[in-house]
Amino acid sequence: NAGVMQNPRHLVRRRGQEARLRCSPMKGHSHVYWYRQLPEEGLKFMVYLQKENIIDESGMPKERFSAEFPKEGPSILRIQQVVRGDSAAYFCASFLTLPELDETMFYTFGSGTRLTVV
Amino acid sequence: AQKVTQAQTEISVVEKEDVTLDCVYETRDTTYYLFWYKQPPSGELVFLIRRNSFDEQNEISGRYSWNFQKSTSSFNFTITASQVVDSAVYFCALSEYNNNDMRFGAGTRLTVKP
Numbered sequence: 347n348a349g350v351m352q353n354p355r356h357l358v359r360r361r362g363q364e365a366r367l368r369c370s371p372m373k374g375h376s377h378v379y380w381y382r383q384l385p386e387e388g389l390k391f392m393v394y395l396q397k398e399n400i401i402d403e404s405g406m407p408k409e410r411f412s413a414e415f416p417k418e419g420p421s422i423l424r425i426q427q428v429v430r431g432d433s434a435a436y437f438c439a440s441f442l443t444l445p446e447l448d449e450t451m452f453y454t455f456g457s458g459t460r461l462t463v464v
Numbered sequence: 465a466q467k468v469t470q471a472q473t474e475i476s477v478v479e480k481e482d483v484t485l486d487c488v489y490e491t492r493d494t495t496y497y498l499f500w501y502k503q504p505p506s507g508e509l510v511f512l513i514r515r516n517s518f519d520e521q522n523e524i525s526g527r528y529s530w531n532f533q534k535s536t537s538s539f540n541f542t543i544t545a546s547q548v549v550d551s552a553v554y555f556c557a558l559s560e561y562n563n564n565d566m567r568f569g570a571g572t573r574l575t576v577k578p
Binding site: 379381387388389390391394402404405435437439453454455456457458460 | 499501507508509511514555557559565566567568569570571
C-alpha cells in the first residue's frame with residue numbers, strides 16, 4: 347500500500363518556464379491538498395481538490411498557478427512563467443474521510459517536490 | 465479564523481535532556497483536530513500524532529508525550545531523554561471540522577547535540 351507519491355523530488359526551472367508537479371494520493375483516497383513551504387517557513391495551504399473538482403483554492407496565488415485532479419491519473423500543480431519567488435518545497439497530502447469513526451480525517455503527506463528557479 | 469502559534473523558533477539541547485515544544489492554537493469551532501509533524505533534514509513530513517478536540521487525555525508514545533489543555537488552547541509536545549536523531553523541525557497543525565485546510569504553525573527547529 348504505497349503512500350502519497352510526489353514527483354519529481356527535485357525540479358529546476360529557469361525563470362519564465364513552466365513547472366508541473368505531480369501527486370498520486372494513497373490508494374482509496376479521493377481528496378488531495380497542496381501546500382507550499384517557503385525556505386525556513388511553515389507550510390501554507392494552497393488548494394483542496396477532489397476528483398475532477400476544485401473545492402477550495404483560497405490559498406492559490408491568483409495568477410500563474412493552477413491545479414487539477416482528473417478522474418484518472420495524478421493531481422497536477424502547474425506553475426506558469428516561474429519566478430525566483432516560486433522556489434519552495436511543495437507538499438501534497440491526501441486523506442480519507444471515515445465518517446463512521448470518531449476521527450474523520452487522516453492526512454498523509456508525500457515527500458514533497460523541491461522547486462528551484464534559477 | 466484558525467491560527468497556530470509556535471513561539472519557539474529554535475531550541476538547542478544536549479542529548480538526554482528533556483525538551484518541551486509549545487503549541488498554542490485559536491479556533492472558533494468546537495470540533496477540531498490537532499496534529500504534530502516532524503520534518504527531519506531530509507525534508508519529508510512525518511506524522512506523529514492526531515488529537516480530536518473531545519479527547520483531552522494526554523498521550524505517551526515511547527519517549528514522546530503530548531499534553532492537550534483546552535482551557536489554555538495548548539497542545540504541547542515533550543521529548544524525554546532526547547537523542548541526536550530527534551533533531552528536526554517540528555510542526556503543530558490545526559484542522560477545523562468544517563474547514564478545508566490544515567493550518568500549520570511556523571515550526572520549531574530542535575537541535576540535539578551529542
